[in-house]
């Protein structure tokens with residue numbers, strides 16, 4: 203009897219254990235309109251698999267606040283089940299020995315065949331998958347309110363010379379040309395677009411991927427910095443500290459004519475019920491039509507002591523790369539699926555254009571990682587470079603020459 207009781211007790215525990223779904227705590231920074239709508243899709247799909255989504259949302263565009271919160275939790279030995287970690291940071295977290303392998307899921311689901319090789323390698327640490335990719339955001343976009351350009355009889359700019367002509371016409375018509383949020387990552391996002399448009403892809407690679415000191419202090423860099431600083435004349439006095447999605451709202455509501463921002467901005471237009479091609483235009487940032495700066499969101503899973511949570515992490519990884527999630531999430535987020543070969547018919551013209559251009563630049567091997575969004579440098583270097591760019595934007599006494607010397611020094615920080 204005793205034996206039976208023990209086995210019944212064990213059985214009931216194991217049944218209870220398997221019935222109790224795991225709380226899967228997920229750290230992310232998707233709190234704006236479009237971002238939150240997209241994040242809810244992930245919550246819904248994970249809970250449909252019987253797990254409990256524990257939301258660990260830390261507001262703040264581009265995730266600086268989220269990363270600070272993550273470090274605190276990991277240092278205190280209580281990592282979340284999953285966290286939005288991307289680009290070279292995946293290697294840095296891999297070096298800490300805290301990431302769980304996703305190789306079994308990746309193998310079973312065939313990720314190596316579903317992802318472009320340059321994307322798969324970003325998700326691996328020492329050859330093993332430790333992160334699941336979610337999307338492809340294109341960063342080198344200009345978002346335009348066509349009604350305001352019409353009012354000013356101005357044209358959609360395709361070069362920086364044309365941009366300033368259009369901006370002058372808008373200003374003369376009493377319309378604010380450029381919406382901007384004065385936060386360091388947004389300053390860097392705008393600078394990245396100017397650097398690509400003025401300097402070109404080779405210059406971009408030498409400066410921000412190879413961190414070549416000669417390029418960072420070249421005459422071309424001085425031209426880029428001067429062009430970048432000129433943009434400030436076309437922003438408003440209340441830009442400092444403004445969240446990126448509030449800058450997007452200015453273009454949506456007709457308070458400003460344009461914004462230079464990645465296509466998470468499209469998620470805001472869509473969430474506001476705006477129609478691409480009618481209420482807003484998505485065009486390549488001036489001078490970057492043939493180029494593609496990519497920003498791939500991904501989630502890494504942390505090693506956890508309990509098996510149930512591990513099952514939840516694997517289900518999360520499978521969900522993230524599933525065709526259903528890839529379509530629903532990206533339709534809301536403004537990005538495109540990272541899983542190749544999916545039907546793009548539900549995506550709007552901005553999404554279709556992004557997918558075409560991604561494919562074309564990937565085939566030529568000329569995709570460019572967005573350094574402003576953590577896809578090209580280790581975090582210490584990126585932080586130092588972003589700080590110089592933001593300081594140059596804010597400090598009207600700093601010359602382009604001084605900024606370029608500071609850039610070269612910042613690029614040496616490891």
Ligand code: GAL
Pocket residue numbers: 231232237262263264265339446466497498499575
């Ligand atoms: C990026 C992130 C995007 C978007 C943006 C604004 O770094 O990859 O998904 O959320 O920040 O917060």
